[in-house]
Structures are given as structure tokens and as C-alpha cells.
Amino acid sequence: MNNNIMNNVRAYSHTSPTSMNYFKITLLCSALLIACGGCATFEKQTPLTQFVNPYIGTGDHGHVFLGANVPFGLVQLGPSNIPQSWDWCSGYHISDSTIIGFSHMHLSGTGIGDLGDVNLMPAVGEVTLKRGTVPDYTTGLYSRFNRATEKVKAGYYAVHLDRYNVDVELTATKHVGFHKYTFPGTAGAKVIIDLDNGQCWDRPVEGMLVQENDTVVSGYRYSAGWARDQRIFFTAVFSKPVKRFLVSDSTESKPGNTLRAKRVYGQACFDMDAQEALYVKVALSPVSVENAKLNMQAELPGWDFAQTVKAADTAWNDELGKIIITAGDDRAKRIFYTALYHTMIAPSEFCDVNNDYRGADGKIYTNAPFKNYTTFSLWDTYRAAHPLMTLIHPEKMSDMVNTMLAIYQQQGKLPVWHLMGCETDCMVGNPGISVVADAVLKGYDGFDKALAYEAMKRSAMLDERGLKWMKQYGYIPYDKGEEEGLSKCMEYAIADWGIAQVAQAMGHTDDYSYFLKRSKAYSYYFDKETGFMRARSSDGKFKTPFNPFESVHRDNDYTEGNAWQYTWLVPHDVEGLIGLFGSKERFLQKLDSLFVAEGFMGEHASPDISGLIGQYAHGNEPSHHIIYMYPYAGQPWKTADKVREVLSVMYNDQPAGLSGNEDVGQMSAWYVLSSLGFYQVEPAGGKYIFGSPTIDKAVIKVQGGKTFTITATNNSADNKYIQQVLLNGQPYPHYYILFAAIAQGGTLEFIMGEEPV
Numbered sequence: 001m002n003n004n005i006m007n008n009v010r011a012y013s014h015t016s017p018t019s020m021n022y023f024k025i026t027l028l029c030s031a032l033l034i035a036c037g038g039c040a041t042f043e044k045q046t047p048l049t050q051f052v053n054p055y056i057g058t059g060d061h062g063h064v065f066l067g068a069n070v071p072f073g074l075v076q077l078g079p080s081n082i083p084q085s086w087d088w089c090s091g092y093h094i095s096d097s098t099i100i101g102f103s104h105m106h107l108s109g110t111g112i113g114d115l116g117d118v119n120l121m122p123a124v125g126e127v128t129l130k131r132g133t134v135p136d137y138t139t140g141l142y143s144r145f146n147r148a149t150e151k152v153k154a155g156y157y158a159v160h161l162d163r164y165n166v167d168v169e170l171t172a173t174k175h176v177g178f179h180k181y182t183f184p185g186t187a188g189a190k191v192i193i194d195l196d197n198g199q200c201w202d203r204p205v206e207g208m209l210v211q212e213n214d215t216v217v218s219g220y221r222y223s224a225g226w227a228r229d230q231r232i233f234f235t236a237v238f239s240k241p242v243k244r245f246l247v248s249d250s251t252e253s254k255p256g257n258t259l260r261a262k263r264v265y266g267q268a269c270f271d272m273d274a275q276e277a278l279y280v281k282v283a284l285s286p287v288s289v290e291n292a293k294l295n296m297q298a299e300l301p302g303w304d305f306a307q308t309v310k311a312a313d314t315a316w317n318d319e320l321g322k323i324i325i326t327a328g329d330d331r332a333k334r335i336f337y338t339a340l341y342h343t344m345i346a347p348s349e350f351c352d353v354n355n356d357y358r359g360a361d362g363k364i365y366t367n368a369p370f371k372n373y374t375t376f377s378l379w380d381t382y383r384a385a386h387p388l389m390t391l392i393h394p395e396k397m398s399d400m401v402n403t404m405l406a407i408y409q410q411q412g413k414l415p416v417w418h419l420m421g422c423e424t425d426c427m428v429g430n431p432g433i434s435v436v437a438d439a440v441l442k443g444y445d446g447f448d449k450a451l452a453y454e455a456m457k458r459s460a461m462l463d464e465r466g467l468k469w470m471k472q473y474g475y476i477p478y479d480k481g482e483e484e485g486l487s488k489c490m491e492y493a494i495a496d497w498g499i500a501q502v503a504q505a506m507g508h509t510d511d512y513s514y515f516l517k518r519s520k521a522y523s524y525y526f527d528k529e530t531g532f533m534r535a536r537s538s539d540g541k542f543k544t545p546f547n548p549f550e551s552v553h554r555d556n557d558y559t560e561g562n563a564w565q566y567t568w569l570v571p572h573d574v575e576g577l578i579g580l581f582g583s584k585e586r587f588l589q590k591l592d593s594l595f596v597a598e599g600f601m602g603e604h605a606s607p608d609i610s611g612l613i614g615q616y617a618h619g620n621e622p623s624h625h626i627i628y629m630y631p632y633a634g635q636p637w638k639t640a641d642k643v644r645e646v647l648s649v650m651y652n653d654q655p656a657g658l659s660g661n662e663d664v665g666q667m668s669a670w671y672v673l674s675s676l677g678f679y680q681v682e683p684a685g686g687k688y689i690f691g692s693p694t695i696d697k698a699v700i701k702v703q704g705g706k707t708f709t710i711t712a713t714n715n716s717a718d719n720k721y722i723q724q725v726l727l728n729g730q731p732y733p734h735y736y737i738l739f740a741a742i743a744q745g746g747t748l749e750f751i752m753g754e755e756p757v
Helices: 003-011 017-035 289-299 305-320 330-342 385-392 394-411 431-441 449-460 467-473 485-506 509-518 521-525 574-581 584-594 626-633 636-649 666-676 739-743
Strands: 078-080 101-103 119-124 151-153 156-161 166-172 176-182 186-194 203-211 216-224 230-238 244-248 253-255 258-261 265-272 277-285 323-326 678-680 687-690 697-701 707-713 721-727 736-738 746-753
Touching: 078 156, 119 166, 119 176, 119 277, 156 305, 166 305, 176 289, 176 305, 186 277, 216 265, 216 289, 230 289, 244 258, 277 289, 305 330, 323 330, 330 666, 385 394, 385 431, 385 666, 385 697, 385 739, 394 431, 394 449, 431 449, 431 485, 449 485, 449 509, 467 485, 485 509, 485 521, 521 574, 574 584, 574 626, 584 626, 626 636, 626 687, 636 666, 636 687, 636 721, 666 678, 687 739, 736 739
Parallel strands: 707 746
Antiparallel strands: 078 101, 101 119, 119 186, 151 156, 156 166, 166 176, 176 277, 186 265, 203 216, 203 258, 216 230, 230 277, 244 253, 244 265, 323 697, 678 687, 687 736, 697 707, 721 746
């Protein structure tokens, strides 16, 4: 700092503290500017968590998690309502006013319910311990609440329990849930540890509670549900000594410090003064109680609740800050940043702070050289959530792929839909192949490429789930008893294309030819007379009768869809699909008709077929790429029309702000990418197709500390058509941009106008 500045400091040494503080701030900024030659300006970054509204998606069929967590954390700590129907998959629905407790693990946006593990409930007086069914209000383990008392933001949740007159506040670290309960003055205060209740499909197999001393209770919960063999260990520490501890197997409560049973409850009883706060820290581990204690010591050794809330907020701001947008109003920012928030609830870490984890084979792996993850909703997320992750989370890519390769080594194939160390085999195809292929083709490293190729190839060459018939016939005939065979085969073809691209890059010429041919399997189903994908028998005959609108849930050729939607499930070979129609004109005519066709899908159609524009179903993932097919046929302005319609109609900032299940980030990832102006159609390799940006400016932090800036000049509701594209200031002639161009940093400018080009 030069002498003139120092002299000015001395001159102000006797000014008021307020003036002096202001001067010091100004002085510091001036000094920093001088130090870098006046090369920088400093602007305070607005906390982005203020734009996150976790209620978005808690209504209608969104199924999102509501509660306290940090990005990609094992713990999702939030309220669990009394489960009532399919819309309670996450444990919470905006229409409900009951709470049976605050559990530490939830799913977000899935179509099946599970988890709800290690449920804590503050209570006062006698409580009948039973599973979460609706009893008389004066009995049972639940309370009503008034939503006016609820407060929720990223990393924090609060509510008042009417029945017990208890204020609840929650926050979390990656492995630890932190509870704050403010009781009325009472000698009957208690915290119930419920190892019985779970969400929907989840059922307890065995639980154990051990009171270790007057402030520590530990144990485990084993359960079976969607995850067939789920095991979670925990330790809970109270901020004041437990006066009396009771255990119960749900038949009667009795004093004791240990219980192992199928249905286990514990009651930690306290004498509480009026407005006295009781704090509880609950650490989880997929491995052991000892590791749960290690997680707590590493992440939350103290008792500063406010600081933990602040740290969670900081963690979310850091991740949300990977994309800084300029938008027209706060509503647009709320939708965008809540969507980005939803993409980072999962996959979640499924290991301890020392990287110990429980594998897909049930074995414990210690000190792994990578962080193990779970909750891979891959049939959904391979389409947009993982391609978004490759852009903004490069530091996580090696861990994600290494997790998948470990799963392959432990269960003999790449994950299909992996949950808590268990393969659910939910949905169809081999979506894990597309995710691994995408990482390889985008040049990511930190994992064994030879092993990755082996895992992809072997997963595709199994005989399970219809693959045997695909290898024999080139497609899956409907008369071989393979349910949803058409959809399975078309998804396998997508994955096979990814293997072919990796095989070509690695010099496996024969494999390239084999899998490229298999990737054309969709062509077997195309009926030129009707222009639809139709099921065929083993002798090549199309299935009759045929109704392109009909969809039969769970007994169908199509997975959660009909022929209108599945005719377009060829994201890896759009040119090949155009060729089947015979010309671009016929292709476009059929594609146009998708968005206006009206027909009855049948009384047994899947509820997942939602968010309809004609027969385009934005509420379900097989439709997500379809809008972006127009540029392949020379009509990009139609993509702009449809993208703007979907962004404005299918998303909003209200609880019913999603048109279908969030599906662990996929629905929101579509919004994030599309609002930026592009979407990855081909499942691997990084070819992002231009659409119509709604964000005026976005600065994306990409790998290597670089930034990629997107601007939309002259952008408005009317000026929705791209007139010209500039990449790094130079005219750019393509209707897409490659991942490599984004990853190396630079600028992309869309010049917008009101006339289709």
C-alpha cells in the first residue's frame, strides 16, 4: 500500500467509528484495485438461496423432497406425512397437514416410495406407538400442523406441532441431521425414536436401539422395500441428559437400554423448562455405528445450530453459483434456481467421511479411493441431469463413474436404478451405459477406461430383461413374454449406440460394427403404413389390433407411454429415423401432428403420462428430447416455439410447478438446460442442440476454473427465434454446440428476433 494511502488512514484516525469503518472498506477496495492495476471491479454476489422455493413440486404429482439437506448429502432430513397415496412418495405433499415425525432419508421426485428411515418425533405426554395410519387425533404417533408456521429454505426447515405445542427446527450436514425442539414447560417431554415407520413400500425387517449413556442412543434399521436389503446405522446425541429411557416393540413400552426387534421404538424422556430448547444430533452411516460417530465428529462436533444453518446455506450458494444468470424478474430466478437446487438433491453420497461404504454385494469396502454414490434414477437422468452434471460438476465425474464401475464389479452389470446399495432393476434399458459412455467420450478421466468399456459391453451382452431375444432376433418380439419389450429394445438400442461410439474411439472395430448395427434395432418396429413404432412377433408380423393412443399400465408394449410417444425414441439416430419416414417432409408432418393429436389413452394408462401437449408428454422422460428434433430436419424455429411453450406452461413457481414426477432432477435439468438455450439429444458425446434461451445472460463455471458465458441479445417473449449465433465473437453456422467448446470456456451469443429463421 503506498504512502499517500497510509497518510489518509492516519488523517481519519479520529473520525467516528461508523465513518472510519466506511473509510476502511473504501480504502480496502481502492488498494485492491491499485494492486491489480485497476483491472477488476467488485460486486457483492446476491445469495442465490433466496431464489430457492422448495415448495415447488410438492403439489400435484411432483413428489419432491421438502426439508433440510446439503448438496448431494446422505441425509435428507424433513417431515413425513401419514402416507396416503402415490403422491406421498417423497414423504410429503402440500395438501397434507399431518406429521408422523422427521426422518433422515427421503427420495425426491420418484414414482415409487421408499426410505423414511430413523424417524424422530418430539412429543408431550402419553403417545400410542403404531404405524402411520390415520387414527383418532388424540392417539397415535402424529400431529397436525398449520402451514402458516412452516418455514423452509435450502438447508433449513421449521414447523410448529399443534398437538404437542412444540416448535421444530431442522438443518443438516452431509451425514448428520441436526434437530432443535423448543418445548412448553413440562415434565412429560420426550423424543420418540421410531425405527418402524418408513415411506410407502418400505417395511422394517430388524431394528436395534442401545442407550449408551445418558446422552447417547445408537442403533440400526434394516428394511425391505424398493431397496430390497437396506441397512442404515445411526447415533443420536442429546444436548441434555435423558431422565428416563423406554423401549418398545410397538406392543408395550418398558424401561430398558437395549432392544432388538422387527418394530422398534425408543422414548427419551426429559424435564423441560418453558421455551427451553433441546438439541439432537443424528449421524448416519451405511456401514456401522462406529462410522456414524466418526461422521459426527468430522462434520458436527459442536452444538452451534445457527452456524450449521449458515454452513448449509453457504454450501447451497456455492453449488448454485456454478451458474449465475441475469433474468427479467425474480419469478424467473425462483424457477431456475429451484430447478438447479432439485438437480443436486441426488445422487447422494453413500459412504462415510473415510470413504467406507456398503457395496452392491453386501460387503463392506473400506477407505475406497473414491466417494460412493447412490440414488441413480438413470432411466430418467441419463437424458438431461447427467449431461448437465458433466458441465457444472466436473469434480464429481470420476466419483460417479467409479461408483458405477464398482457396482458393475459387485453385481455383474452397470446400475439400472440403484438405491441404497441395491439394484431395483426399475424401468427399462441399460441407462448406466449411456452415462458412462458420455463421461468417456467427453474426455473425463480418473477412472479405468478399459474397465469402463468392459462394464458397458458385458452389461449389454447379458441374457436378462429381454436382451436374449434382442441378440437372437435383432429386436424383442412381443410373443416371447417380455413385458414392455418394445420400449426395452428401443432403450437398449440407445445404450448400444453409446457403446459403439466408445468402441470406435478406443479402436475396437468389430465391436463398433456390432453395436452400431444393434443400435438400429428401432427400425424393426417401424410400420411405414401407419408411421408408428409397433410391436412385432417373432415371425415379423405387427401386433393387432393397434391403437396408437392406447397405453396399458404394467401390461403393455410401451413403458409409461403409447405409440405416439415412443415413435420418436431414437435420440441417437435422428437422421436414421427421418430416413424411415422416407423424407424430411413426411417426418416433419408426423412430428407436427404429435403436438395436436388428441385421443383417449385408456382407463388403465399410467398416471406418469402427464404434461400433455397433444400427445407430447412432458411429464415423462421418453418425450424430453422430441422438441429438439426439428433442427435435424431443417426447421429450428419449431423447436423455439415448443421450448418456449413448455418452459412457460409446464413450469412455474407454485407447489404444482412441475408437470410430472421430478424424477431425481431430470424434470428440472430439462428446464435448466433449455432455459440456457440448448439440450443434449444424443445420449452420449455432448452434442447440445440449440432451442430458444429464456435467460438473458448466464455465466457457467466449467472445468479447470474457466467460465462459459451465454448471452441472448434482443431477447423477449416475442423475440424467441435465434437469428444468428456467435461463438467467441465469430459467426457460428451450426444448430448445435459441442461439449468441448463449452468446457474450454468462452462466449456464446444468441441474436434473437421475432421472425423464424
